Amino acid sequence: MSRAAVSWDHYRAFLAVAQTGSLSAAARQIGQTQPTLGRQIDALERALGLSLFVRSPAGLTLTEAGQDLVPDAQGMASAAEALLRSASAGRDETAGVVRITASEIIGGVVLPPLVAALQAAHPALVVELALTNRSEDLLRRDADIAVRMVRPEQNAVIARQIGRVALGLHAHTAYLARRGTPQSLEELSAHTLIGFDRNAAAARALDVDPAWDRSLFRFRSDSDLAQLAVLRAGGGIGVCQAPLARQWPELQPVLEETVRFHLDVWLAMHEDQRRNRRVRVTFDHLAAALRAYLDFRPLPTATGIIE
Amino acid sequence: MSRAAVSWDHYRAFLAVAQTGSLSAAARQIGQTQPTLGRQIDALERALGLSLFVRSPAGLTLTEAGQDLVPDAQGMASAAEALLRSASAGRDETAGVVRITASEIIGGVVLPPLVAALQAAHPALVVELALTNRSEDLLRRDADIAVRMVRPEQNAVIARQIGRVALGLHAHTAYLARRGTPQSLEELSAHTLIGFDRNAAAARALDVDPAWDRSLFRFRSDSDLAQLAVLRAGGGIGVCQAPLARQWPELQPVLEETVRFHLDVWLAMHEDQRRNRRVRVTFDHLAAALRAYLDFRPLPTATGIIE
């Protein structure tokens, strides 16, 4: 009950056990032993006066009371990791760890060559890249920098609008040669369309026309990267960022004049990191590089970096 | 360097020392001894490879590197406190601790009677009230519920618009009897006006007319509560929420038709707390009670609660 009595280490033990589902696995994860974690969980349960887990020979499963505590424990862990990142280099060095979060496409396809160029210029810079379409993570310090398609509205966050990315339908030239190139929206229905599965956010983003729903798609995935892979494999017609499609000669716009929309691109960081050199340098580099990308300039290549 | 090596308790020690400025004071705060904290700080500095504090016979002061780590350590503490709140009662009980954050006026004047009524109905409910005009604290779990005058834009936050509060100029009847009641904006300049000091946010809120700046005010304070106190003491003419001024017969509107504006009133909570009964009950009670307040119904009184 007395709050000094609960060691913060017990929260870490709790989180590890909750995440792994067993004392043994948690012990391996955080470098301790199973008896130690067992006793820490016991102590935490006694201190809180709650039963957090149901023990079984197969492991520990969270009780409802335990589930309520996981998000806050996760918050502690995020802050702890952010602290370690902050400590990973002096404030005036372009070194240490920077963690970037971005959407799947941006983070999985666009950013890697940009980050590679950045690291070529700053050899001591370590970059972590987290791909998620959630966007609530700057305040919780899940990341140092975020690339987002919506304007960040939180007042402790510094945001810069990089520009707008054009999106449109594309397909592989081989697919179009085989199946023909549709000349109107009506003709599209005869084609293999690639789209989202049950992603509510994507559904809402497409609410321009309520007739667009998942039943249209003959290939469905909530992974944007999987959609892109199918597109590049010639599996059908799908939405792709125009500057990205331009990188690959085998991809060709479809109904370019008819189906075309835009998303804002924002770069954001927490204002506490403003004076931090490694975050600042990364932010500025990404801002310039993403702007070039949006202007349809080619992404840097490995040879381009070396020369 | 290895991340398992740093005990989370060392972060707590670091934060306590950073906040109190000395090992001894920090030890008193978190219920440990000064040698223990000294050794924990040593261990943390060794683990991070940084010098966090400058030791002196007067205490410890943060280095720049140390200052960079304080916000994240604070984030850990916020999450730890939120976790304790979550653990303070079962999910299905209307008991335990609820932490509310609100602006000075709302939190300092409007909420207390509303909260008292809530607690009369739920004797096991403990309420913490934090008065701050910052609004970034729901995601960081600095509070369970927030009353705000701007729309919360974060997607992990559940927000409900309660209504709009009317604001206008008011003064004590004794003041007006003494100094006369101004009938136009021009006549205002001859009066003692109460307003903000150097609060940038307030300045921006009043940007309806750039001629309004702090030089107008003969009594200046960035504490809204102090402004209100001066107003009620008959010290001059100042802005006050209309439903609040209506509670006190000695306050009278001034230039009611000329100077009048409105602010949205929002109630917000983190979506993780949606199924949590004590937060849910508090949220619903405050929503109803604030709506009544905005409709100019009188605030509950102690006798009103008992009867």
Place this chain on the structure above:
DNA sequence: ATGTCCTCATGCAGAAATGCATAGCCTCTC
């Protein structure tokens, strides 16, 4: 059915962290 592999619980020895007491340093006051 039996062996293997996973799990948690527990007794015990050793390691590590804690608290107490004390020494030393500085500042401020009388």
Place this chain on the structure above:
DNA sequence: GAGAGGCTATGCATTTCTGCATGAGGACAT
């Protein structure tokens, strides 16, 4: 200038915590 009161640093005894080894229970495949 002496004393009080604030602080940190350190030696030492003790408590506490940790890890190892082991036991025991269940799941699953042979």
